[in-house]
Amino acid sequence: MRALWGLAGIAAALICGVVAAAGIEEGDKRSGFDFMTRETQALQADDTSNPGMLWVLQGEQLWRQPEGRANVACAGCHGDAAQSMRGVAARHPAFDEATGRPIDLAGRVNSCRASRQQAEPLAPESDELLALTSYVAHQSRGMPVTPAADPRLAPFRDNGRRLFQSRIGQLDLSCATCHDANWGKRLGGGVIPQAHPNGYPLYRLEWQTVGSLQRRLRNCMIGVRAEPFAFGAPESIDLELYLMERSRGLPVETPAVRP
Amino acid sequence: MARALINVPKTARRGEIVEIRAMVAHSMETGYRMGPNGVNMPRDIIRRFVCAYDGEEVFAAELFPAMSANPFIAFTLVATTSGTISFAWTDDAGETQTASADITVS
Numbered sequence: 001m002r003a004l005w006g007l008a009g010i011a012a013a014l015i016c017g018v019v020a021a022a023g024i025e026e027g028d029k030r031s032g033f034d035f036m037t038r039e040t041q042a043l044q045a046d047d048t049s050n051p052g053m054l055w056v057l058q059g060e061q062l063w064r065q066p067e068g069r070a071n072v073a074c075a076g077c078h079g080d081a082a083q084s085m086r087g088v089a090a091r092h093p094a095f096d097e098a099t100g101r102p103i104d105l106a107g108r109v110n111s112c113r114a115s116r117q118q119a120e121p122l123a124p125e126s127d128e129l130l131a132l133t134s135y136v137a138h139q140s141r142g143m144p145v146t147p148a149a150d151p152r153l154a155p156f157r158d159n160g161r162r163l164f165q166s167r168i169g170q171l172d173l174s175c176a177t178c179h180d181a182n183w184g185k186r187l188g189g190g191v192i193p194q195a196h197p198n199g200y201p202l203y204r205l206e207w208q209t210v211g212s213l214q215r216r217l218r219n220c221m222i223g224v225r226a227e228p229f230a231f232g233a234p235e236s237i238d239l240e241l242y243l244m245e246r247s248r249g250l251p252v253e254t255p256a257v258r259p
Numbered sequence: 260m261a262r263a264l265i266n267v268p269k270t271a272r273r274g275e276i277v278e279i280r281a282m283v284a285h286s287m288e289t290g291y292r293m294g295p296n297g298v299n300m301p302r303d304i305i306r307r308f309v310c311a312y313d314g315e316e317v318f319a320a321e322l323f324p325a326m327s328a329n330p331f332i333a334f335t336l337v338a339t340t341s342g343t344i345s346f347a348w349t350d351d352a353g354e355t356q357t358a359s360a361d362i363t364v365s
Contacts, residue, residue, distance in 0.1 A: 048264060048280050048282075049282070049331060051282060051329045053264055054263075054264060054283075054329060055284075058284070208286075208329070209286075209328065
């Protein structure tokens, strides 16, 4: 009897292994853009109708505005964002020497504010933080996602993979259950996309505003009735790190539009 | 700080019909929602949008609570003379956001 249970355990482990390994084939990798209706795609493609551009515009103004006790603007050190910030969003989250952890783009904006401008950090999901992050990420639009090759990021990325594959919440679902194993099928009224974070911060029609990847992750976690990560939690950065690796090669779309 | 995206062609021929697009950042709070503390969120929507061509009002629209946040309005004008096309959005709080663009008619 004991041997039988052991056998069943091995079989279960094998099946789980197969499911976990069944990620997205390289040729099947598709941005969330491809899963949208033509109307929503048109909204994103035209800069004069893409509402996310309002935040990019605000970010451009904030970029040049002196802040904090140091009374220096982002442009004071970084100059023209079109050159200095090109490709930055494509390789974030990156390793932060000061904290010894990966840091995302919004975190980088706030750490720069604290250390260089000597200003108060911007609140998560505030218009100002989203605007600056959108403006910086917009400079990488069209460039392929190329995660930083820093070996110090590996353990955090592995933790992100573990979080992606861990079942959570009352519905007992993992990210992978939907976005690896069942993408392209329908959930309620919408198509399940592959969960690529290549357009953040993005304008979600449901939100009627621009939001960060962390907000989106929290939405999904509330959806499976789990306790969501707090804004800025290290777990969500780890997860973002893994998601960016997973979407390697897709073009940055910031500011994207999603339904 | 006005946050508006306007799209006006820089040049046009006299008599040509040109498309104007205007989008403004506004929450368009309907007044029908409750905040996290159960208190009604007061209505704050843009009531009136006006477009003036060289100082003369050529297009206006009234907006209502069912309209989305960051309203986008597109319409056409006949290019008659070189000048400034100005836009104004007035909301419930009485605040007016403005933007303008120049058009050269040949």
